[in-house]
Structures are given as C-alpha cells and as structure tokens.
Amino acid sequence: MGYVAVKGGQDAIENAIKLVDYFRWKGRTKPIELDQARTQMRLAVDRAMGEGSLYAPEHAALALLQVEGDSFEAAFHLRAYRATLERRYDAEILNTREMFVHRRISSTFRDIPGGQILGPTRDYSFRLLNPALLNASLGSIEKFLSDLRDEIDPNKLHEMTTYKKVIDIFLKEGLMSSQARPGEDRRVFDVTREAIKFPVPRSATLQMLARAETGALMCMAYSTMRGFGMAHGTVGELRVGEVPVRVVDKRGRLRCVGKIKVSEAEMVGGSGHGQGEGGGRAAKKTGAPRYSIGYGLCFGQNETKAICMGMVESALRNPNSDNPANNQEFVLYHTEVIEGYGFTNHLKLPHYVTFQAGMEGARRVARKNSDKAEQVTVSAGGVEENND
C-alpha cells in the first residue's frame, strides 16, 4: 500500500499555535524578563545548555521561556539554533585544573587538597516549600546580599586559587595509572560531524553522554547500582565552577574569549580492565589493585548529570550484555534527548494510512474467522439435522 498525501488543517495549526500563547497570557501575569529567567532559573538554563549541547545562557533562557519550561523542547530549540550556525573555531582543550571553583567535594577522603567546599547546594537542606519566596522584593534581595557580606568570616579568606585534584593523591600512591588502556580506541570522534557506528571510540561515548538527557542518564546510572551492574562508584571529586576558554584567532594568537561554567565528576572505582567491572587492575610493581575513574563533564551546574555520566562511562568501558547500562548501543541511543523525544512525539502525528492498513488486515482476519465459524455452525447444524 502506498502513502496518500493529505492536506488541510493549516488553519487549525495556526490557531493551535495562537492557543499556546492564549494559555500563556490568559492570566495576564507580568512577562518574565530574560535576565530573570537566566538568573533565577539558572539550573534549568544549565540543563538546557547541556542537553542542547550549546553554551549560550541567554539563548537557553529564551528557549525555556518560549517553551514554558519544557526541558526537552528547550534542548530541541537550542540544537535547532545551533544547526543554523557555522563552526568557525575550535577551542584549546579545556583545563579544569584552572577552574574558579564554586564547589568541590569528595566522598573518598575527608581531607582533600584545599579542603571541601560545599558551594551553592541544596544537598544538606530540607525539601520544604519556602513561602518566604512569595514575598521576595528588590529590597529584601538587597538586604540579603548585604547581610551575606556582613557575615563573612575574615579568618576563612584567602586569595583566589586553583586546586589540586583528588586523583593526584591516588596517582602519588601508585593506586591509579594515567596510562590508556591497551587496545582501547582513542580516536577523537565528533558525533556532530560523522555518523556513529558501534562500537564507537571512547571520545564519542564521552561526547554523547555530555549531551545526553539528564533523566535518561540517571536511569542508566541508577540501574548499575541497583542490580543491573556491579558498580557503585564513589565520588572521588565533584567540582562545579568556571573555566577559561581560549581559541587561536586568525592571526595565530591564543586568546581568552571568556569562561564557561561546568560540572565535573571523577567517579572512583576499580579499573575493571581485564578483571571485570569492580575489580582492580593490579599495579605491575606492587601487585596492589588499582583504581580508575569514570569521567563526567557537562555544561553548567548539573551535578546529577556529571555523576551519572561518570558512572555510565565507567560501565560502558566494561561491556556486559546482561546489563543495559553496560551496552554501548543501548545507552547511547536511548539517552540521546532529541532522538528519544522526537521519536516519542512523532507518535502524535497522523498514522492514518499505516494504522488503517493494520486495521484492514485485522478486519479481514475477523471476517475470515467469522465465515469459518458460520461454516462450522452450518455443518454442525447439518449433523444435528442428520441426527434428527
């Protein structure tokens, strides 16, 4: 059966778009300004940038405003916008050791180089709704900011600094190796330029996880801890902060073009290499088991995503067809936000022809069965008659 083109519905579509705006504005509430969305919904903005794979806070805020906060749609809009732009520069490799740290914690050691800095987090607060926000005003905000400054403990101050990493401790003790795993595909692959073919190099895995949908990634990471895997990575270090970006300009000079906020997680676990997940690769000299890290890095403050990326990345380096999270194709295809969202939502589009074809088949079978049943009844009736 061929496809039949249909036409119509244009007016309905245009009116549907207007109706979206009607439901947005019917309460006649004050429009949210872009700056308000960017700063007061900053975690939603960060998430949209990560999943949209485009670092552009103003545009992410605009996308969120436009789609009324739908994170899938916001990522979709950013990816679409990105597709209209030319890539003219490749930055130097981001050096997260230069991070202007907002937050850094570790679950592996109490004392880490430079100390644990909680930074802006809700991790240690009760999840209780705060009605005080309903009464926030510019005056109360100014007062809060001023009070915060007054509360600064001068004993805790020092000049701006960068911090050593927790993995340095492992490296120093010989419990971690910075050598690449033998035989691993280390090609630098760009999934936005080339179609992927499984198995993909590690670089493609990291790139796809960095732009994956947060919830889907969490689902995969959670599954590895809950029984569909043997991993329980420990947060060696979780950092959130700003890192400078540099590019070489057309005159060949290295230029700083600003800084971006990122979340970085180094999930410590057994190297897994050669001994199955969770097992440590023994050091040649000492024979002691070695640790490795699952690496997570994403745009903005999205700690859940960075941690889950680290967990999943680690799982994917130890393939195991029994567990979804250890299956590269399963993870990478099903955490890709635009593919998943697009395919799911295509179900809402007309499937009249294909569905009708299926129904026609079902009716035909039903008719055939009904004819058969009638024949059986007739013949059964005949027997009865004969019996009579």
Add this chain to the structure above:
Amino acid sequence: MTADGICVRGIHPRANRLVRAPGLEKGTDSGMTANLVNRNSHETGELGLGPDYTLCECELEPLKQLVARLERASQVEVRKSPSVCLTMIPAEDSLEKQKFFLGEALTTECEVAVDGLPGFGLCLGDEPVRAYCIAVVDALLHGDRPAPIEVEAFLREQGEAVARRDQDEFDLVLQTQVDFKLMEEE
C-alpha cells in the same frame, strides 16, 4: 589553609594568553595546597589578568565609552561586521587524557582596522558591541606603536574591578569550606 598555598589564574597582559604571571612561584606541596602561588599580585598592581579576560568580563558601558573616545581619535574601519558563530570546546578526561568534544559555545567575532592596524575581537555569547570594542582595543594593543595611555589605564582599572568582583565571589564561596571536627572533639 594559609595564603602560602594558593595560586591565581593569570593571563599575561602582553602575551595575551593565560600563562603564569610575573611573581608567580611554585607553591609548597604540603598535600593540601595548589600548585602555583602569587603572593604579591595585588600589592604590585600586577593582577595577572590579561586584556582579553578583562575585555570579556568587564561591564559593557565603560568599554563602549572608551571605544567611542578612541573612534574620535582614530580611523576605524570595520573589515568584518560582528557575527555569531560556534566554537567547539574540547575537553579531556582528567586521568588518561582522552580528548573529546564537550559541546559548542556561542561566540561573536569581529574584525576591524584602526588606522590601518588590524584588530580582532572574539568573545563568548551573542555580543556584537563587545566583540567590536575588543577588536578596536586589540588593534591598538598589538600594533607597531605603544598602546594609548587611555587604553592601558582602562585595562588596569577594569582589570582590577574584574579581579575584585571575582575575589568577592570567591570570598563567599570560601565561607562554605568545611571545617571537619572529629566527634570526640565536640
């Protein structure tokens, strides 16, 4: 942790790249310290922040005013109007140094000539005015003659303002540093 064990992110003003700024020394390695220190950056006025970082991070209004004054004193020709483009940002895992592509960043670029000297402006975001201003300042900073005193003064002043802003925020961040105590000590 004391000030002895700290470092700053430095951008050398002339080299126009992030390098160890003058005055930076190797830090002491006590296991709790960072790797570079700059004990006297503020005292000497050397903030370790270069012009690009300052120009990207400073308030736009004073930068516009500076460039407006420069425009009156020089012939500025726009060779390539400000336009947005993408910059791919590569990263690497911190242990095995596997390079990968993190994602792209929206970037604005602009090219000018100031009295015939080429200038190139680049900054993150959709910032046509800032990119233009950076290009003008870049032309004057990297031409074959000394940069105007006004530009040097602006960069010094704004560099200090940006450093102060960064430090102020860092002061707040430091208030959340954990001071662990063993239970028995309570």
